[in-house]
Amino acid sequence: MANILIVEARFYEHLNDLLLEGARGAIEAAGHSHETLTVPGALEVPGAIALAADKYDAFVAIGVVIRGETYHFEIVAGESARALMALTLDGLAIGNGILTTENEAQALTRARPTEKDKGGEAAKAAIRMMELQQAFAG
Ligand SMILES: Nc1c(NC[C@H](O)[C@H](O)[C@H](O)CO)[nH]c(=O)[nH]c1=O
Numbered sequence: 001m002a003n004i005l006i007v008e009a010r011f012y013e014h015l016n017d018l019l020l021e022g023a024r025g026a027i028e029a030a031g032h033s034h035e036t037l038t039v040p041g042a043l044e045v046p047g048a049i050a051l052a053a054d055k056y057d058a059f060v061a062i063g064v065v066i067r068g069e070t071y072h073f074e075i076v077a078g079e080s081a082r083a084l085m086a087l088t089l090d091g092l093a094i095g096n097g098i099l100t101t102e103n104e105a106q107a108l109t110r111a112r113p114t115e116k117d118k119g120g121e122a123a124k125a126a127i128r129m130m131e132l133q134q135a136f137a138g
């Protein structure tokens, strides 16, 4: 059994709760344990994963970025994804469940476990990457 860290950016509480429900459900269905670490926004998620890198078997990044009026959306959406990918290429097993949407309706559809279940999808991706990491180790 693996211990998986979910790092959630608690920027939109109700949307995060749905993503977390999906992620936790998928991890539990696969027979693994999980803990959750909360950070303020998506930009803090990669740094938190980097700090915890040696303590967990895999990581699920959870959050929601909704486009506003300024270029900030591009920074938060792009830089969080870029940093998560950098950590992935460093060899960490990470599933990216940070939604980047035009509006709340798009985010709701993707967050709900009964619809697109992007939290569950990210958790399954993290578990698959962890399995690959183990398969290629040593
Ligand atoms: N606008 C969104 C943010 N912005 C906050 C940043 O992620 C960060 O916490 C701040 O710049 C301090 O470093 N975060 C989200 O998760 N979602 C957003 O829509």
Ligand SMILES: CC(=O)[C@@H](O)COP(=O)(O)O
Binding pocket: 065, 066, 067, 068, 069, 070, 071, 072, 073, 074, 076
């Ligand atoms: C991530 C964003 O774009 C948003 O939350 C910030 O909104 P704004 O660009 O209107 O400041």
